[in-house]
Each structure stands twice: as structure tokens, then as C-alpha cells.
Amino acid sequence: MGVGASAGKALPAAVLAMVGACATANGHGAARPAASPSAGRYAIVPQIEYHQHIAGPEAVQHVAHGAPPPPITLPPGLARVLQERQRVSGSDETDALYFEDAQILDVSDGEDHWTRGKEAVQRMVQAYAPGTRFVPTSYGVDATTAYISGVVRSGESSEDEMHFALGLKRDGRGVWRIALEYATVKPPLEFPAPITADRTIQVLDDAGIRRGVVLALGYWFGDGTEKDTAAEHARVRAENDWVVTQVNRFPGRLVAFCGVNPLRDYAIPELERCAKLPNVKGMKLHFGNSRIDVRNPQHVARLRQFFRAANEKRMALVAHLWVADRAYGREHSRIFLDSILPLAPDVTVQIAHMAGAGRYVHDEAMAVFAEAAQAKDTRLRKVYFDLATVVTESQSDSTIAVITQRIRQVGVDHVLFGADAPVLNRPRPLQAWATIRRRLPLTDAELRTIATNVAPYMR
DSSP states (O other): OOOOOOTTTOHHHHHHHHHHSOOOBOTTSOBOOOOOOOGGGGGOOOSEEEEEOOBOHHHHHHHOOOOOOOOOOOOHHHHHHHHHHHHHTTSSOOTTTEEEEEEEEEOTTSSOEEEESHHHHHHHHHHSOTTEEEEEEEEEEOSSEEEEEEEEEETTOOOOOEEEEEEEEEOTTSOEEEEEEEEEEOOTTOOSSOBOHHHHHHHHHHHTOOEEEEEOOGGGGGSSOOOOHHHHHHHHHHHHHHHHHHHTTSTTTEEEEEEOOTTSTTHHHHHHHHTTSTTEEEEEEETTTTTOOTTSHHHHHHHHHHHHHHHHTTOEEEEEOOOSOTTOSHHHHHHIIIIIGGGOTTSOEEEGGGGSSSSSOOHHHHHHHHHHHHTTOGGGTTEEEEOTTTSOTTOOHHHHHHHHHHHHHHOGGGEEOOOOOSSTTSOOHHHHHHHHHHHSOOOHHHHHHHHHOOOGGGO
16 A cells, blocks of 8 residues: 555565465465365355454544654665665675575565575565665664664655664674564555545455444544644544444445543543444444553543443443553453453443454463353353454464364354454455465354354344
């Protein structure tokens, strides 16, 4: 989105093409055996997509960053390395520039992972087309190590298509060489233009899915970047209203959830306002974006008030529980289960991404709910878990086994299909369902249950 360079002219576009390609190997690089499910398995299609986003003008403006750092002049030794790195793009002339055991971030299967060695270096360098420019915006250097970071551009273009970082060391002759290279596409949420409900309908039609749940990004504006609370609330309202207007262009196919930071003073008034809007079924909360800390008693008190209000207004809740805390896991889920969830006993609570950040790397958080479900905890009676971005092509078989175990523990009748926003680096519903259907070792009956589950708020 917005990159625009053709693969024949510049590597960043080639990298984008690789990122979008489907992987053919598991997380360890070994080819997978061919699956042999029943023919009927491939006829199973979800009835509802439970986790889609669109983005209005306010959301686009919110993620439009200011001017990037200006290019800088590097010291001669580092400038030589960067000039040489540009020169070798598209070639295999890497021996003099890289250490033999250089570490490379490989993005070729859509799931970034680190690899090292000559073959990895050559595979990545050859993917770049001649003319690709590495524009430095920062560096650091001491006696034996250095780094260079900046942006990647195509030819004479002034558009930043990728971000890069090089880690350098001196070799035995005192010459700077590359020990580490990291390059990644720009974050996919930098929308160049609004994503409308037409796009949602398009990706649903491609997958043969009749209905969809559209989650507004109103919570984005409560991330602490706006100092004027009144102005912040105005932007929240504008984004929520835009999404509702878009969704109501497709009655019978789409429903809307408004978005808000539940810690804000205006959160409950916004919930009450949204409850009166047509075709709005609930509220989307993002604990990470909203800087929520469930170990903070004041935050828990606010959440309890919000959940109680949602219950009174019969507004369902979609909760993204993950927060940017290395300690995120069992304790966070336990507090949510014990102290927050009970305040909304009469409405659906949909836990996004199976309690993770997207990729399935927080099993300890999901384990709390799985164990509670196995213990027949009645607090989970109206709790559902969506699969948005949970199952990927490159996960190891052991991770797939854990995901399958958790699905069965909470019960397949409480698992919902989702794919997330139709943007760069996110699989469309058609791709996401194909991966779930192929990779998860569920029975046809289990898969069909997930595909046909109807959350209470959609009945």
C-alpha cells in the first residue's frame, strides 16, 4: 500500500512480494508432508468473520507520522560500508563486506525470523535490485563496533519504503564489515487513504463469507498522544461515526463495534452514545494501545465501571488483552478473569487473538482461560476467543499443537474465525481460513463448528 515500485526496478518491492508469499515449510525449514483431509473439509467456509477493521479519515491522520529524520553524513569508514552495501545489491559479491557468520533478518516467508551465514546473506542481498538506496538517518560508533540505521528508497524516489539497520564490527585487519543486517517493510497500519467497508465486502466475498464484524479504531486516539481531552473525544466520536456510517451501507452483512480507551473520562458516555447508533453491537477495547495495566488498582476500578456499564447497555465487548509488557501472561489473564470479567456477566466478551498480540507467543495468558474452561468456570459462559492472526504458515508443529490443545480446552463452540484488517502483511480472510483449515489438526466436525459458530451478539 503506497509502495508502488515494481519488482523489476527495486528490491523493496521484491521484498514486499516475498512477504506476501505463502510459506511451504514449517518453522524449522523442513517441508511439510502433504495433508490428506476429507474432500468435504475444503467445502467448509465460515459464516461470519468476527475481526475486521476499516479506517476513516481520522485514523489515517492519526498514523500519519511527521517528517522522518533528515539524512546524515557518516564518518568515512561507515560511509564506505554503506556505499558498498548499495553497490552489491542484486549481486553475490558479499564476501568482502559481510562476516562469514553474519546474522540476517529473513522476511521471505511472511514471518520474520533470524538466520545466519553466507547463503542467508546472498539470498537477501540478491533480492535487492540495483539502484536501491540506503539512506542513513542515525549511527553510533566506538572502537570495535558500530551501527547504521535509516530508510530504504528505490532509485531516485524520495519515498521511504523500508527501514534498515546494520550492525558492524572490525575484522582482524581493522576494516569495518557487516555482522548483522535488519530490514523491514514500513508498518502496515500506516494507511495512505481510508479503508472503507467496500474493502471489507470485497475480502468477504473473495472468501465466500456472508457476514462480518467491523471493529472501529476509535481507541487509537486514547493512546496518550493528544493532550486536549475534548479534542481527543471529538476524534474518537468522528472515527466511530464514520465506521458506523460505512457499515450501514451494507445492512444485513456488516455490524459495527465502536472503539474507545476505557480509562478515559469520556469512555462510558461514548459507550452510551454508541449504544443508540444503528447496527452497533458493542465496543472494541485494546489494552495495549490504551496503556492499560491490570496490575494497577486504579485501572482495574475504571475497567470494572466500564464493563458494568456495557453490561447494563447490553453492549458486547471485544477485548485485545495483550499489553506491551515483557511480563504479560498468566497474572494479567488471572486479574481479568477474577476482577474485571465478572462485571459483564450478561453480554458476550470476545477475547481477540486468543489473548495474544497477534502471533501466538503468549500461551501462558491463554492457558489461564483454557484451564478455567476445563474446570467448568461459569464466568466463561459468554466468553469467546477469536483466531485473528493466530495461525500462520511458518509456525512450528509444536506451536500448532499447543494452539489446537487450547482450542479444544475452551471448546470449539467458543472459538470464532477472524482475520484482522485487510492491509499489508495481513492475510485476507480467504488466506487466513485456508491456513487454519490446513494447519490445525482438527476434525472436520470441529472445524465445521468453528465455521458455523454464531456469537450471541450476531443472532
